[in-house]
Amino acid sequence: MGCNRTKKNTLGLALWTAAWLISTAAATAVATTYAEEHYGLKLALVIINLVIGGVMIEMNRRHIMALDELQQKIHLQAMGITLGVTVIVGLAYNIADIGNLYAGDAEFSYLLILMSLSYLFSIIIGTRRYQ
Amino acid sequence: MKNRLKVLRAERDWTQANLADAVDVSRQTINAIEKGKFDPSLPLAFKFSRLFNTPIEAIFFDEGDR
Numbered sequence: 203m204g205c206n207r208t209k210k211n212t213l214g215l216a217l218w219t220a221a222w223l224i225s226t227a228a229a230t231a232v233a234t235t236y237a238e239e240h241y242g243l244k245l246a247l248v249i250i251n252l253v254i255g256g257v258m259i260e261m262n263r264r265h266i267m268a269l270d271e272l273q274q275k276i277h278l279q280a281m282g283i284t285l286g287v288t289v290i291v292g293l294a295y296n297i298a299d300i301g302n303l304y305a306g307d308a309e310f311s312y313l314l315i316l317m318s319l320s321y322l323f324s325i326i327i328g329t330r331r332y333q
Numbered sequence: 334m335k336n337r338l339k340v341l342r343a344e345r346d347w348t349q350a351n352l353a354d355a356v357d358v359s360r361q362t363i364n365a366i367e368k369g370k371f372d373p374s375l376p377l378a379f380k381f382s383r384l385f386n387t388p389i390e391a392i393f394f395d396e397g398d399r
Contacts (some may be wrong), residue, residue: 268360269358270359270362271358271362271377272358272359272361272362272365272371273339273359273361273362273375275371328359331370332361332364332365332370332371333361333364333365
């Protein structure tokens, strides 16, 4: 399909995702290092992070819209599975945290990893299903 | 749903990639349609119809119809 268009959108999404990751790392590092000072810098980094995140979401939307109908179907199924897995496991994880069923506090980053892996494997399985 | 895409494509000596480019989808999608694993949308079915100059019902048909 508009192969060049798909490649261009994929590259754009990859670049903005990388930019968002870098801005997230920078905002986290500064917020962690200067917990009680540099209020303006921390606020600016959070705002930049949100703006870049917004652009990344738009790039993802364009990426999905540029896919053909089978690819969109595969991604839609992957999103549905990812949403379900995240809600169900996330709530169970939260309940386990409240009940002190494991040592330490619940980490949001674990849920992000779970979402990423769930989406990745759903895409791989969906793609193989239609081969 | 079954289809005659593979036959129509072979008659013109086209590859799956050729057909994919002609109707603006991926080669994987053509492969999935030919194998009956994925049913195309009506707009895509019309694209095939125009491309092969063949009525939709002569390209796509229910298994019980033939």
